[in-house]
Amino acid sequence: MTTNETARERQVNVTGSRTPSSDVILTEDALRFIGELHERFNNRRLELLEKRMERQARFDAGEQPDFLPETEQIREGDWEVAPIPDDLKDRRVEITGPVERKMVINALNSGAKTFMACFEDATSPTWENMIEGQKNMHDAVRRTISYTRPSDGKEYRLNEETAVLIVRPRGWHLEERHVTVGGEPVSGSLFDFGLFFYHNAKEQIARGTGPYFYLPKVESHLEARLWNDVFTYAQERLGIPHGTIRATVLIETILAAFEMDEILYELRDHAAGLNCGRWDYIFSFLKRFRNQDDVLLPDRGQVTMTAPFMRAYTQLCIKTCHRRGAMAIGGMAAQIPVKGDEEANADAFSKVAEDKRREATDGHDGTWVAHPGLVPVAMNEFDAVIGEGQNQVDRKREDVQVTGRDLLQVPEGTITEGGIRTNINVGIRYIAAWLCGSGAVPINNLMEDAATAEISRSQIWQWIRHPEARLDDGREITESLFRQLLQEELWKIRKSEGAERFTEGRFQEAADLFKELTENDDFEEFLTVPGYGRLA
Numbered sequence: 001m002t003t004n005e006t007a008r009e010r011q012v013n014v015t016g017s018r019t020p021s022s023d024v025i026l027t028e029d030a031l032r033f034i035g036e037l038h039e040r041f042n043n044r045r046l047e048l049l050e051k052r053m054e055r056q057a058r059f060d061a062g063e064q065p066d067f068l069p070e071t072e073q074i075r076e077g078d079w080e081v082a083p084i085p086d087d088l089k090d091r092r093v094e095i096t097g098p099v100e101r102k103m104v105i106n107a108l109n110s111g112a113k114t115f116m117a118c119f120e121d122a123t124s125p126t127w128e129n130m131i132e133g134q135k136n137m138h139d140a141v142r143r144t145i146s147y148t149r150p151s152d153g154k155e156y157r158l159n160e161e162t163a164v165l166i167v168r169p170r171g172w173h174l175e176e177r178h179v180t181v182g183g184e185p186v187s188g189s190l191f192d193f194g195l196f197f198y199h200n201a202k203e204q205i206a207r208g209t210g211p212y213f214y215l216p217k218v219e220s221h222l223e224a225r226l227w228n229d230v231f232t233y234a235q236e237r238l239g240i241p242h243g244t245i246r247a248t249v250l251i252e253t254i255l256a257a258f259e260m261d262e263i264l265y266e267l268r269d270h271a272a273g274l275n276c277g278r279w280d281y282i283f284s285f286l287k288r289f290r291n292q293d294d295v296l297l298p299d300r301g302q303v304t305m306t307a308p309f310m311r312a313y314t315q316l317c318i319k320t321c322h323r324r325g326a327m328a329i330g331g332m333a334a335q336i337p338v339k340g341d342e343e344a345n346a347d348a349f350s351k352v353a354e355d356k357r358r359e360a361t362d363g364h365d366g367t368w369v370a371h372p373g374l375v376p377v378a379m380n381e382f383d384a385v386i387g388e389g390q391n392q393v394d395r396k397r398e399d400v401q402v403t404g405r406d407l408l409q410v411p412e413g414t415i416t417e418g419g420i421r422t423n424i425n426v427g428i429r430y431i432a433a434w435l436c437g438s439g440a441v442p443i444n445n446l447m448e449d450a451a452t453a454e455i456s457r458s459q460i461w462q463w464i465r466h467p468e469a470r471l472d473d474g475r476e477i478t479e480s481l482f483r484q485l486l487q488e489e490l491w492k493i494r495k496s497e498g499a500e501r502f503t504e505g506r507f508q509e510a511a512d513l514f515k516e517l518t519e520n521d522d523f524e525e526f527l528t529v530p531g532y533g534r535l536a
């Protein structure tokens with residue numbers, strides 16, 4: 001449908017309960033806009049999700065992805081994305097975090113150049129989190145956001161100088177079931193994008209910035225085309241100039257790595273860059289090739305950024321972006337500050353510094369940090385390379401030669417009982433926190449979010465089924481071993497949390513979901529899909 005055609009207007013219904021800010025966010029006009037997005041774009045979204053499953057069936061039959069022959073001209077052609085807006089030219093440190101009120105203020109004040117406010121993997125998509133998250137964005141854009149910490153009355157307000165706001169809506173696979181159009185649940189992506197854009201785009205432009213987005217979990221240039229069409233419609237509908245929206249696409253699926261040029265090309269009027277979302281990338285690699293016998297990943301802790309397949313992907317991303325005049329942003333080291341243990345804290349900081357040094361030296365234009373305490377660490381490393389400049393787009397990295405085989409090189413290593421236990425323990429703890437409304441949590445002094453939990457549960461799914469998966473001591477990895485370790489880890493959690501916290505913290509429910517995801521032969525595309533049904 002072209003943007004000039006009138007879509008059928010069906011009833012937009014809100015089934016979610018009132019939240020403190022629903023009157024401000026869910027206005028009649030805003031909901032009408034969400035309805036229009038749904039009518040125009042939801043069928044295409046569903047078709048593209050179907051296409052993901054068709055491709056999966058081909059990988060299950062042994063096919064390997066490759067660069068697309070039909071888009072060779074795009075890869076070979078000379079073109080660039082639209083010029084980068086001034087306030088997105090220097091993104092050397094980007095802080096990320098959930099859209100929770102206090103954290104939004106802390107992130108904007110953190111000293112980072114930009115703040116990626118996450119409605120996706122760092123936020124558990126409870127109805128209240130989604131609506132109040134939109135209100136926090138609304139107030140942050142207008143600089144009226146404030147917060148009083150209940151425990152001690154500490155007041156939070158924005159500093160004079162704050163990070164540039166970039167919003168990450170949910171991925172194409174998620175629904176927002178509390179709003180329906182003609183009885184159909186709306187897409188989480190269209191809901192999060194639509195409400196943010198409707199309420200804030202004009203205000204942002206008036207304040208000298210713009211509506212900037214991060215696009216998660218995109219698997220193909222056709223999915224990028226859908227985003228581009230959504231942007232084109234949304235701008236036209238609100239009377240905002242074409243190309244005002246600028247999007248950074250997360251290259252965090254193995255299939256998107258084969259279509260980086262094409263993704264930038266589809267979005268060329270709206271693209272600002274690409275980002276190496278390393279955690280989802282590992283998950284995607286595992287997920288898409290889970291039924292291929294020559295793909296077997298070692299313990300999660302052994303799949304690092306220096307593994308050849310990860311080096312190939314990040315370097316190709318830098319080369320592709322810089323050829324197209326776009327920013328190549330690095331990813332998230334999992335380490336966070338360790339309280340009360342100076343040695344462990346110093347070790348965490350040095351691991352983050354090493355990660356950021358490698359990214360800056362490779363040519364990334366910026367990187368992500370998970371915590372305000374890590375902003376100076378990343379800043380030091382990028383300052384050392386970028387210095388007085390703004391970015392490294394002029395470093396074309398023509399020396400980088402990456403083939404399809406390089407992207408598909410399986411990392412080597414071992415599978416250990418400790419690795420299985422960590423996956424189970426961390427997976428249960430994360431899902432429990434998510435069910436209780438927190439989408440990003442510290443576990444064992446590491447940042448965990450939905451993407452890292454996906455790796456944990458899918459590794460065990462594969463190890464149980466892979467004909468060659470063995471522990472380093474030779475034992476087979478069976479479902480009964482998994483059940484035994486799950487019981488033991490759950491018992492440890494119960495012991496450390498205490499009976500009351502164990503029940504309130506929904507750990508048993510989390511373990512049940514983890515078990516179901518692992519034992520079900522039909523691999524769930526995303527744990528957050530069955531999880532969503534249990535959130536309420």
Ligand SMILES: CC(=O)SCCNC(=O)CCNC(=O)[C@H](O)C(C)(C)COP(=O)(O)OP(=O)(O)OC[C@H]1O[C@@H](n2cnc3c(N)ncnc32)[C@H](O)[C@@H]1OP(=O)(O)O
Nearest residue numbers: 096097103106107122279332370371440441442447449451
């Ligand atoms: C794979 C991916 O998608 S990565 C991107 C998604 N993941 C994320 O964004 C994770 C972001 N990080 C976080 O959520 C947090 O840092 C956590 C959950 C890992 C740790 O949080 P905490 O245990 O609360 O950290 P800690 O107690 O050290 O926090 C100290 C202060 O920093 C604040 N803080 C910590 N992380 C952040 C952040 N990312 N943004 C803003 N403020 C933050 C806390 O709110 C707290 O504030 P206060 O002193 O005013 O009360």
Ligand SMILES: O=CC(=O)O
Nearest residue numbers: 277278279280451
């Ligand atoms: O979104 C980031 C990732 O690493 O996944």
Ligand SMILES: [Mg+2]
Nearest residue numbers: 252277280451
């Ligand atoms: Mg991700």
